[in-house]
Amino acid sequence: MVVKMIKVHGSGNDFYLLDQTQFPEPLSDTELKQLAVNVCKRDGAGLYDGADGVLVVDRSEHPQVLGRMRVINADGTEASMCGNGLRTVARYLGTQNSRDAFQVQTMYADLKVQAVADFANHVPAFSVEISPVSFDAQTLGMHANHNASTIINEKIPALSPDLKFSAVAVPNPHLIAFVDHATLVGPELGRIGKWMNDGQNEIFPDGVNVSFVEVLGANSIFVRTFERGVGFTNACGTAMSASSLMYVLLHQDSTDFNTEIHVTNPGGMVKTVVHQGADEEYWMELIGNATFVRIVTLPLQAALAGELAGASATDTGEQPAYEHFVAGLTTQK
Numbered sequence: 603m604v605v606k607m608i609k610v611h612g613s614g615n616d617f618y619l620l621d622q623t624q625f626p627e628p629l630s631d632t633e634l635k636q637l638a639v640n641v642c643k644r645d646g647a648g649l650y651d652g653a654d655g656v657l658v659v660d661r662s663e664h665p666q667v668l669g670r671m672r673v674i675n676a677d678g679t680e681a682s683m684c685g686n687g688l689r690t691v692a693r694y695l696g697t698q699n700s701r702d703a704f705q706v707q708t709m710y711a712d713l714k715v716q717a718v719a720d721f722a723n724h725v726p727a728f729s730v731e732i733s734p735v736s737f738d739a740q741t742l743g744m745h746a747n748h749n750a751s752t753i754i755n756e757k758i759p760a761l762s763p764d765l766k767f768s769a770v771a772v773p774n775p776h777l778i779a780f781v782d783h784a785t786l787v788g789p790e791l792g793r794i795g796k797w798m799n800d801g802q803n804e805i806f807p808d809g810v811n812v813s814f815v816e817v818l819g820a821n822s823i824f825v826r827t828f829e830r831g832v833g834f835t836n837a838c839g840t841a842m843s844a845s846s847l848m849y850v851l852l853h854q855d856s857t858d859f860n861t862e863i864h865v866t867n868p869g870g871m872v873k874t875v876v877h878q879g880a881d882e883e884y885w886m887e888l889i890g891n892a893t894f895v896r897i898v899t900l901p902l903q904a905a906l907a908g909e910l911a912g913a914s915a916t917d918t919g920e921q922p923a924y925e926h927f928v929a930g931l932t933t934q935k
Protein backbone atom coordinates (compact mmCIF):
# COMPACT_ATOMS: atom_id res chain seq x y z
CA MET A 603 0.00 0.00 0.00
CA VAL A 604 1.25 3.52 -0.85
CA VAL A 605 0.97 6.36 1.66
CA LYS A 606 0.40 9.96 0.51
CA MET A 607 1.55 12.86 2.69
CA ILE A 608 1.68 16.62 2.16
CA LYS A 609 4.75 18.57 3.29
CA VAL A 610 3.32 21.70 4.89
CA HIS A 611 4.46 24.59 7.04
CA GLY A 612 3.21 27.48 9.09
CA SER A 613 5.83 30.24 9.42
CA GLY A 614 8.54 27.74 8.52
CA ASN A 615 7.47 25.23 11.23
CA ASP A 616 7.22 22.24 8.95
CA PHE A 617 5.30 18.98 9.11
CA TYR A 618 4.18 15.99 7.09
CA LEU A 619 0.36 16.01 7.00
CA LEU A 620 -0.98 12.44 7.03
CA ASP A 621 -4.68 11.94 6.31
CA GLN A 622 -5.46 8.53 7.79
CA THR A 623 -8.79 8.27 5.95
CA GLN A 624 -6.68 7.07 2.99
CA PHE A 625 -6.16 3.79 4.91
CA PRO A 626 -8.72 1.01 5.42
CA GLU A 627 -7.75 1.13 9.13
CA PRO A 628 -5.85 3.90 10.98
CA LEU A 629 -2.24 3.21 11.92
CA SER A 630 -1.55 2.20 15.52
CA ASP A 631 -0.02 4.74 17.91
CA THR A 632 3.23 2.76 17.77
CA GLU A 633 3.23 2.95 13.95
CA LEU A 634 2.50 6.70 14.02
CA LYS A 635 5.38 7.24 16.46
CA GLN A 636 7.78 5.20 14.31
CA LEU A 637 6.66 6.97 11.13
CA ALA A 638 7.27 10.38 12.71
CA VAL A 639 10.74 9.44 13.96
CA ASN A 640 11.64 8.05 10.50
CA VAL A 641 10.38 10.87 8.25
CA CYS A 642 11.30 13.84 10.47
CA LYS A 643 15.05 13.16 10.65
CA ARG A 644 17.06 16.14 9.34
CA ASP A 645 20.40 16.21 7.43
CA GLY A 646 19.21 13.86 4.67
CA ALA A 647 18.40 10.94 6.99
CA GLY A 648 14.64 11.57 6.88
CA LEU A 649 12.03 12.05 4.15
CA TYR A 650 13.54 14.72 1.88
CA ASP A 651 14.40 17.66 4.23
CA GLY A 652 12.74 16.05 7.25
CA ALA A 653 10.25 17.92 9.44
CA ASP A 654 9.40 19.13 12.94
CA GLY A 655 6.61 16.59 13.25
CA VAL A 656 3.66 14.75 11.70
CA LEU A 657 0.10 16.11 11.66
CA VAL A 658 -2.32 13.18 11.76
CA VAL A 659 -5.78 13.88 10.33
CA ASP A 660 -8.71 11.59 11.11
CA ARG A 661 -12.49 11.75 10.88
CA SER A 662 -14.23 13.40 13.84
CA GLU A 663 -17.33 11.98 15.50
CA HIS A 664 -18.22 15.47 16.83
CA PRO A 665 -21.12 17.27 15.11
CA GLN A 666 -20.23 20.34 12.97
CA VAL A 667 -16.54 19.34 13.13
CA LEU A 668 -14.82 18.59 9.82
CA GLY A 669 -11.94 16.50 11.16
CA ARG A 670 -9.58 15.68 14.00
CA MET A 671 -5.90 16.73 14.27
CA ARG A 672 -3.21 14.98 16.34
CA VAL A 673 0.42 16.16 16.39
CA ILE A 674 3.41 13.85 16.78
CA ASN A 675 6.75 15.58 17.46
CA ALA A 676 9.91 14.62 15.61
CA ASP A 677 10.99 12.48 18.59
CA GLY A 678 7.73 10.50 18.46
CA THR A 679 6.07 12.15 21.47
CA GLU A 680 2.48 13.31 21.04
CA ALA A 681 1.50 16.87 21.96
CA SER A 682 -1.96 18.22 22.77
CA MET A 683 -1.81 21.11 20.31
CA CYS A 684 0.01 22.60 17.32
CA GLY A 685 -0.88 26.14 16.27
CA ASN A 686 1.14 26.40 13.06
CA GLY A 687 0.05 22.90 12.07
CA LEU A 688 -3.62 23.59 12.76
CA ARG A 689 -3.63 26.31 10.09
CA THR A 690 -2.43 23.80 7.47
CA VAL A 691 -4.93 21.16 8.62
CA ALA A 692 -7.67 23.80 8.42
CA ARG A 693 -6.68 24.59 4.82
CA TYR A 694 -6.60 20.85 3.99
CA LEU A 695 -10.05 20.12 5.48
CA GLY A 696 -11.56 23.37 4.18
CA THR A 697 -10.45 22.57 0.64
CA GLN A 698 -11.75 18.98 0.90
CA ASN A 699 -15.16 20.17 2.13
CA SER A 700 -15.44 23.55 0.32
CA ARG A 701 -15.80 25.34 3.66
CA ASP A 702 -14.06 28.53 4.91
CA ALA A 703 -15.12 28.51 8.57
CA PHE A 704 -15.59 25.42 10.76
CA GLN A 705 -14.15 23.56 13.74
CA VAL A 706 -11.35 21.03 14.08
CA GLN A 707 -11.21 18.50 16.93
CA THR A 708 -7.98 18.54 18.95
CA MET A 709 -6.97 16.64 22.09
CA TYR A 710 -8.78 18.91 24.56
CA ALA A 711 -11.11 21.10 22.46
CA ASP A 712 -12.92 21.57 19.15
CA LEU A 713 -11.27 24.76 17.87
CA LYS A 714 -12.64 27.40 15.50
CA VAL A 715 -10.71 27.90 12.23
CA GLN A 716 -11.31 30.33 9.36
CA ALA A 717 -9.77 31.14 6.02
CA VAL A 718 -8.54 34.76 5.85
CA ALA A 719 -7.04 36.93 3.11
CA ASP A 720 -3.80 35.61 1.60
CA PHE A 721 -0.70 37.07 3.28
CA ALA A 722 0.73 37.55 -0.22
CA ASN A 723 0.31 36.14 -3.74
CA HIS A 724 0.22 32.32 -3.43
CA VAL A 725 0.60 32.57 0.40
CA PRO A 726 -2.77 31.35 1.71
CA ALA A 727 -3.59 32.17 5.33
CA PHE A 728 -5.87 30.94 8.10
CA SER A 729 -6.91 32.12 11.54
CA VAL A 730 -7.14 29.45 14.25
CA GLU A 731 -8.31 29.47 17.86
CA ILE A 732 -5.72 28.63 20.50
CA SER A 733 -7.28 27.35 23.73
CA PRO A 734 -7.89 26.23 26.46
CA VAL A 735 -5.45 28.26 28.57
CA SER A 736 -4.23 27.33 32.07
CA PHE A 737 -1.59 28.64 34.48
CA ASP A 738 -1.99 25.68 36.85
CA ALA A 739 1.30 23.95 37.71
CA GLN A 740 -0.39 20.52 37.73
CA THR A 741 -1.79 21.05 34.21
CA LEU A 742 1.67 22.18 33.12
CA GLY A 743 3.46 19.26 34.75
CA MET A 744 5.64 21.85 36.52
CA HIS A 745 7.46 21.51 39.85
CA ALA A 746 9.22 24.84 40.39
CA ASN A 747 9.83 27.21 43.30
CA HIS A 748 8.82 24.68 45.97
CA ASN A 749 5.86 23.44 43.89
CA ALA A 750 4.34 26.90 43.39
CA SER A 751 0.82 26.59 41.96
CA THR A 752 1.58 29.20 39.28
CA ILE A 753 4.66 30.97 37.88
CA ILE A 754 3.80 34.35 36.36
CA ASN A 755 6.64 36.79 35.70
CA GLU A 756 8.74 35.28 38.48
CA LYS A 757 12.33 34.15 38.85
CA ILE A 758 13.04 30.41 38.92
CA PRO A 759 16.45 30.59 40.64
CA ALA A 760 17.19 26.94 39.80
CA LEU A 761 17.04 27.92 36.10
CA SER A 762 18.51 31.42 36.01
CA PRO A 763 19.59 34.06 38.54
CA ASP A 764 18.24 36.89 36.39
CA LEU A 765 15.41 35.89 34.07
CA LYS A 766 11.73 36.13 35.04
CA PHE A 767 9.51 33.36 33.63
CA SER A 768 5.83 32.74 33.01
CA ALA A 769 4.45 29.20 32.67
CA VAL A 770 1.24 28.73 30.67
CA ALA A 771 -0.51 25.82 28.95
CA VAL A 772 -2.39 26.53 25.69
CA PRO A 773 -2.99 23.61 26.28
CA ASN A 774 0.53 22.32 25.58
CA PRO A 775 3.08 23.63 28.13
CA HIS A 776 5.13 26.79 27.59
CA LEU A 777 7.79 28.58 29.64
CA ILE A 778 8.28 32.17 28.52
CA ALA A 779 10.76 34.92 29.39
CA PHE A 780 10.91 38.49 28.09
CA VAL A 781 14.53 39.32 27.31
CA ASP A 782 16.79 41.87 25.63
CA HIS A 783 18.14 41.23 22.13
CA ALA A 784 21.53 39.91 23.27
CA THR A 785 19.85 37.29 25.47
CA LEU A 786 17.33 36.44 22.72
CA VAL A 787 20.13 35.45 20.33
CA GLY A 788 22.53 34.09 22.98
CA PRO A 789 23.12 30.53 24.26
CA GLU A 790 20.82 30.69 27.32
CA LEU A 791 17.67 29.57 25.49
CA GLY A 792 19.39 26.44 24.20
CA ARG A 793 20.88 25.68 27.63
CA ILE A 794 17.51 25.95 29.41
CA GLY A 795 15.56 24.29 26.57
CA LYS A 796 17.86 21.25 26.40
CA TRP A 797 17.87 20.89 30.21
CA MET A 798 14.08 21.17 30.64
CA ASN A 799 13.63 18.49 27.94
CA ASP A 800 16.32 16.04 29.05
CA GLY A 801 13.74 13.63 30.51
CA GLN A 802 15.54 13.71 33.86
CA ASN A 803 15.08 17.21 35.30
CA GLU A 804 12.66 17.60 38.21
CA ILE A 805 11.19 20.97 37.20
CA PHE A 806 9.46 19.81 33.98
CA PRO A 807 9.80 16.01 34.02
CA ASP A 808 7.60 15.70 30.90
CA GLY A 809 9.34 18.59 29.14
CA VAL A 810 8.20 22.07 28.12
CA ASN A 811 8.44 24.43 25.14
CA VAL A 812 10.79 27.28 26.13
CA SER A 813 10.59 30.71 24.45
CA PHE A 814 12.47 33.98 24.74
CA VAL A 815 10.53 37.07 23.66
CA GLU A 816 11.89 40.49 22.64
CA VAL A 817 9.48 43.45 22.57
CA LEU A 818 10.24 45.32 19.32
CA GLY A 819 7.75 48.15 19.79
CA ALA A 820 4.02 48.76 20.21
CA ASN A 821 2.10 45.57 19.31
CA SER A 822 5.28 43.96 18.00
CA ILE A 823 7.30 41.05 19.47
CA PHE A 824 9.91 38.55 18.26
CA VAL A 825 9.63 34.98 19.58
CA ARG A 826 12.41 32.36 19.51
CA THR A 827 11.51 28.86 20.73
CA PHE A 828 13.21 25.64 21.78
CA GLU A 829 10.43 23.10 21.34
CA ARG A 830 9.70 20.01 23.42
CA GLY A 831 10.22 16.92 21.30
CA VAL A 832 11.97 18.82 18.50
CA GLY A 833 14.56 21.43 19.57
CA PHE A 834 14.96 24.84 17.95
CA THR A 835 12.29 25.44 15.28
CA ASN A 836 11.66 28.31 12.86
CA ALA A 837 8.49 29.09 14.77
CA CYS A 838 6.05 27.56 17.25
CA GLY A 839 2.45 28.70 16.90
CA THR A 840 1.33 27.85 20.42
CA ALA A 841 4.50 29.52 21.76
CA MET A 842 3.78 32.71 19.79
CA SER A 843 0.19 32.64 21.07
CA ALA A 844 1.25 32.04 24.68
CA SER A 845 3.92 34.76 24.36
CA SER A 846 1.27 37.17 23.03
CA LEU A 847 -0.93 36.42 26.04
CA MET A 848 1.93 37.15 28.44
CA TYR A 849 2.80 40.28 26.40
CA VAL A 850 -0.77 41.58 26.91
CA LEU A 851 -0.86 40.64 30.60
CA LEU A 852 2.60 42.03 31.45
CA HIS A 853 3.11 44.88 28.96
CA GLN A 854 -0.20 46.75 28.62
CA ASP A 855 1.90 49.89 28.13
CA SER A 856 2.51 48.76 24.55
CA THR A 857 -0.38 46.44 23.68
CA ASP A 858 -3.82 45.30 24.83
CA PHE A 859 -6.59 42.73 24.53
CA ASN A 860 -8.47 42.53 21.21
CA THR A 861 -5.52 44.20 19.44
CA GLU A 862 -3.61 42.69 16.51
CA ILE A 863 -0.04 41.83 17.52
CA HIS A 864 2.70 41.45 14.89
CA VAL A 865 4.79 38.41 15.86
CA THR A 866 8.03 37.80 13.98
CA ASN A 867 10.15 34.66 14.30
CA PRO A 868 13.11 33.01 12.53
CA GLY A 869 10.71 31.50 9.96
CA GLY A 870 8.62 34.56 9.13
CA MET A 871 5.67 36.34 10.68
CA VAL A 872 2.22 35.71 12.13
CA LYS A 873 -0.42 37.91 13.73
CA THR A 874 -2.14 37.20 17.03
CA VAL A 875 -5.08 38.66 18.93
CA VAL A 876 -5.57 37.96 22.66
CA HIS A 877 -9.16 37.73 23.92
CA GLN A 878 -10.77 37.40 27.34
CA GLY A 879 -14.16 35.70 27.18
CA ALA A 880 -17.25 36.47 29.22
CA ASP A 881 -16.26 33.71 31.63
CA GLU A 882 -12.85 35.41 32.13
CA GLU A 883 -11.15 32.61 30.16
CA TYR A 884 -8.35 33.70 27.81
CA TRP A 885 -8.14 32.52 24.20
CA MET A 886 -6.02 33.64 21.28
CA GLU A 887 -6.39 33.98 17.51
CA LEU A 888 -3.30 32.82 15.60
CA ILE A 889 -3.30 34.17 12.03
CA GLY A 890 -0.68 33.08 9.53
CA ASN A 891 0.29 31.23 6.38
CA ALA A 892 -0.75 27.66 5.60
CA THR A 893 1.73 26.66 2.92
CA PHE A 894 1.66 23.31 1.07
CA VAL A 895 5.20 22.65 -0.20
CA ARG A 896 5.02 19.25 -1.91
CA ILE A 897 2.96 16.05 -2.23
CA VAL A 898 4.95 12.95 -1.27
CA THR A 899 4.11 9.29 -1.89
CA LEU A 900 6.00 6.17 -0.79
CA PRO A 901 5.26 2.54 0.13
CA LEU A 902 3.75 2.50 3.64
CA GLN A 903 5.72 -0.49 4.91
CA ALA A 904 8.97 1.10 3.67
CA ALA A 905 8.08 4.35 5.49
CA LEU A 906 7.44 2.42 8.69
CA ALA A 907 10.77 0.63 8.26
CA GLY A 908 12.62 3.89 7.60
CA GLU A 909 13.44 2.91 3.99
CA LEU A 910 12.66 6.24 2.31
CA ALA A 911 14.64 6.11 -0.94
CA GLY A 912 11.58 4.96 -2.91
CA ALA A 913 9.64 8.15 -2.21
CA SER A 914 8.46 10.45 -5.01
CA ALA A 915 7.42 14.08 -4.72
CA THR A 916 5.55 16.76 -6.66
CA ASP A 917 6.25 20.38 -5.69
CA THR A 918 3.25 22.72 -5.42
CA GLY A 919 5.24 25.85 -6.37
CA GLU A 920 4.12 27.67 -3.20
CA GLN A 921 7.47 27.73 -1.37
CA PRO A 922 9.14 30.37 -3.61
CA ALA A 923 6.12 32.62 -3.03
CA TYR A 924 6.49 32.18 0.74
CA GLU A 925 10.22 32.95 0.60
CA HIS A 926 9.46 36.10 -1.42
CA PHE A 927 6.93 37.11 1.25
CA VAL A 928 9.51 36.61 4.03
CA ALA A 929 12.16 38.56 2.11
CA GLY A 930 9.70 41.43 1.93
CA LEU A 931 9.33 41.35 5.73
CA THR A 932 13.06 41.88 6.14
CA THR A 933 12.99 45.02 3.97
CA GLN A 934 9.98 46.31 5.97
CA LYS A 935 11.91 46.22 9.32
Ligand SMILES: N[C@@H](CCC[C@H](N)C(=O)O)C(=O)O
Nearest residue numbers: 681684685686774838839840
Ligand atom coordinates in the same frame (compact mmCIF):
# COMPACT_ATOMS: atom_id res chain seq x y z
N1 LIG B 1 5.19 23.74 16.83
C1 LIG B 1 3.85 23.46 17.31
C2 LIG B 1 3.86 22.78 18.68
C3 LIG B 1 4.19 21.32 18.52
C4 LIG B 1 4.10 20.60 19.84
C5 LIG B 1 5.16 21.05 20.85
N2 LIG B 1 6.50 20.75 20.38
C6 LIG B 1 4.89 20.33 22.18
O1 LIG B 1 5.45 19.25 22.38
O2 LIG B 1 4.09 20.87 22.97
C7 LIG B 1 3.01 24.73 17.28
O3 LIG B 1 3.05 25.40 16.23
O4 LIG B 1 2.30 25.03 18.25
